[in-house]
Amino acid sequence: MTSCDKKAGNASEQTATQEDLSAADLINNPNTANPHEVPAGPLPKMTFAENVYDFGDIKPGAVVSHTFTFKNTGEAPLIIESATATCGCTVPNYPKEPIAPGKEGKIDVQFDSQGKTGQQNKQITIRANTQPNITELTIKTNILQ
Template sequence: MKKGILILAGIFAMTMVSCKEDATKKVKEENVEIAAERDAKNTDFPVMTFAETEFDFGTINEGDVVEHTFKFTNTGKAPLVIVSAKGSCGCTVPEWPKEPIAPGAEGEMLVKFNSNGKPNQQTKQVTITANTEAGKEILKIKALVNPKAKPAGGAPAGN
């Protein structure tokens, strides 16, 4: 048992001592300058231009499942690739095109909202990860959800 502890302590000590190299010293300054110049010249990004980035469902009843289609155009100079789209909670589910969208082409993103268990004012967002310059785009939805009617109080039936 003591040997095992000593061996583990020795291995731990060696790993702590052997990691003293500073990784920033290995980066060549000329490579940083070349990369900065290259990135400054590259303006050929796709651009997601939405007809609207927010949608209000108005007043709905708790339990309703509503959906809205957000239309967009790739107004950039390169094909648009949507990597993922995620709702801010499990009640908000986006569907997006999986194939690249050419410059000038249009696309659609369907956003479904399930209001079950979500009474009162709701504001949700969809975060889109794509190969745009910013890398992330945001869509917002909102609704005023009428709560389900509560059962009337009193003694249970059959008593």
């Protein structure tokens, strides 16, 4: 992972509207560079229908999946940089293109219970150009013996 220290360009670049910016420009936006500083200007906001999903009881070796839906309730395009899980048994799939304000997106999560038993709680960490820049989702299940 690398970071950019893209400096402000000429006046015409500084007055560009959000529609004029490419995904690369949004990712290089200083608002996304430092999670410890409060960014200025309009921001995207991820609003999830649910942050936790419980699969209930499943059989050993079962592969289950769930789709978390969200809406960009902010005022700027939403860019998801990454979505990672706490272990390799959980695989998130997220949109790679910007999500415009007012539009919806989804994060598909697949869990493979092979080799696992009992109660399982797995976190999915989403890093985006939001404030705060980390959002966590959780899946739960009980693998029967």
